[in-house]
Amino acid sequence: MFRPLFVFIGTRYTRAKRRNHFVSFISLTSMIGLALGVVVMIVVLSVMNGFDHEMRTRVLGMVPHATIESGEPINDWQNLAAKVKQNPQVEAVAPFTQMQGLLTNNGNVQKILLNAIDPVQERKVSIIDGFMKQGRLDDLVSGGFGVVIGDKAAAKLGVGIGDKVTFVSPEVTVTPAGMFPRMKRFTVVGIFHVGAGELDGYLGVTNLQDLARLHRWKPDQVQGLRLKFTDLFKAPRTAYEIAQNLGEHQYYSRDWTRTHGNLYQAIGMEKSIIGLLLLLIVAVAAFNIISTLVMVVNDKRGDIAILRTLGATPGQIMRIFMVQGTVIGVVGTLVGAGVGILAALNVSSAISALEGLIGHKFLNADVYFIDYLPSQLMTEDVLLVCGAALVLSFLATLYPAWRAARTQPAEALRYE
Numbered sequence: 001m002f003r004p005l006f007v008f009i010g011t012r013y014t015r016a017k018r019r020n021h022f023v024s025f026i027s028l029t030s031m032i033g034l035a036l037g038v039v040v041m042i043v044v045l046s047v048m049n050g051f052d053h054e055m056r057t058r059v060l061g062m063v064p065h066a067t068i069e070s071g072e073p074i075n076d077w078q079n080l081a082a083k084v085k086q087n088p089q090v091e092a093v094a095p096f097t098q099m100q101g102l103l104t105n106n107g108n109v110q111k112i113l114l115n116a117i118d119p120v121q122e123r124k125v126s127i128i129d130g131f132m133k134q135g136r137l138d139d140l141v142s143g144g145f146g147v148v149i150g151d152k153a154a155a156k157l158g159v160g161i162g163d164k165v166t167f168v169s170p171e172v173t174v175t176p177a178g179m180f181p182r183m184k185r186f187t188v189v190g191i192f193h194v195g196a197g198e199l200d201g202y203l204g205v206t207n208l209q210d211l212a213r214l215h216r217w218k219p220d221q222v223q224g225l226r227l228k229f230t231d232l233f234k235a236p237r238t239a240y241e242i243a244q245n246l247g248e249h250q251y252y253s254r255d256w257t258r259t260h261g262n263l264y265q266a267i268g269m270e271k272s273i274i275g276l277l278l279l280l281i282v283a284v285a286a287f288n289i290i291s292t293l294v295m296v297v298n299d300k301r302g303d304i305a306i307l308r309t310l311g312a313t314p315g316q317i318m319r320i321f322m323v324q325g326t327v328i329g330v331v332g333t334l335v336g337a338g339v340g341i342l343a344a345l346n347v348s349s350a351i352s353a354l355e356g357l358i359g360h361k362f363l364n365a366d367v368y369f370i371d372y373l374p375s376q377l378m379t380e381d382v383l384l385v386c387g388a389a390l391v392l393s394f395l396a397t398l399y400p401a402w403r404a405a406r407t408q409p410a411e412a413l414r415y416e
Helices: 005-015 021-062 077-084 151-157 197-202 208-215 232-246 261-299 301-309 314-358 379-405 409-413
Strands: 066-074 090-105 108-117 132-135 146-150 164-175 178-192 203-207 222-229 251-255
Touching: 021 197, 021 261, 021 314, 021 379, 066 077, 066 232, 077 090, 077 222, 077 232, 090 151, 090 208, 108 151, 108 197, 108 208, 146 151, 146 164, 146 197, 151 178, 151 197, 197 203, 203 208, 222 232, 232 251, 261 314, 261 379, 301 314, 314 379
Parallel strands: 108 203, 146 178
Antiparallel strands: 066 222, 066 251, 090 108, 090 164, 090 222, 132 178, 146 203, 164 178
16 A cells, blocks of 8 residues: 555654664653543543533422512412413423421421422423432322422431421411411421432422412412523523513512522533643643654654655655654544543443442532532543644644754764
8 A cells, every 4th residue: 555655654663663762661651641631631521511411400400490480479370371481482381489497307407498389380390200219299289288308308307208397487477475486297208319419408399289378378379480491591581581571570580590500600610621721731741742752853863864865855854753743642642532431431430339439428419519420421522632632742743843854964974
């Protein structure tokens, strides 16, 4: 098979066993360093993608994309929901009512945000039904005063299915004997586990009409509507427009960027900054090729001089060493990409196995919004990392190759 002279010699220099073993060692370390840099970039970016994905699917699958609320209880929420659904961005609508308070059981206390729902409508806007460990969402029947809580809250209160808990509302009841906090006994009918400590510990779900009674509203009155959008990133503007169309002073909107926006933006910013820092590691590994090729050029000065006397042009000499450096970069990048892809696909299970082995959780749900290490490999990240590594490797070959092209045959052969 025909190959240009510079490709033949460049690849031969890469395969050949050099007299200077130190040069061979430096060449190998450059290749390994580049591969490790690519591996680290792919794994870390995949983990950051995993956090981003879990944030969007789990946390933002549990909390509302946006809500439409009013200063007063909403009476005819079905008619209001029909108007909201006219917006093409709205995928589903469900009523809700919330109340903050405390859950107590045998002296154990846990703060809670009670979210009252209609189980049938809630499935359209929330993923909670897919994360039930015990019980069912349908067990939240009107008049039963049942509650579904997260497994962390259940563990702290020491309760299970069928146990009674007392909900203490921040509102008070005024009687001739004084003011007393409003309390109600609930029965635990379900336990869920989403994997997000904030939700598993502090969110409770109950029936819409039961919480309306606790608020002393009519059974069909609700606090607002929960909206699910086809594109959650359009939620702030779309929810605002919906509220304005319904009544500028009667309704107002709240969206997920107010409750979890800072966390999501932090994840995106961290991915960009960490990606840039790791790219510098790849750059250092790639520019090690410069020192490798400079040593190769010094080692091959005699060969360069002979090639020049045989008629090789400076451009051909330059391309020989560019080919050699590029081969080192390509091999290092491909090896790093292969290992990085395998590592990214298995990092979650590997960390889980390590946690089980040493009996320690690396991600505490009390600190982080999830209690496990997620990973999502994305093709565009792999292509971006490999492309950056190849470009840096190619740029690193230019100076040594240019220096080789300037070698004068007479000077190089003077002491041979």
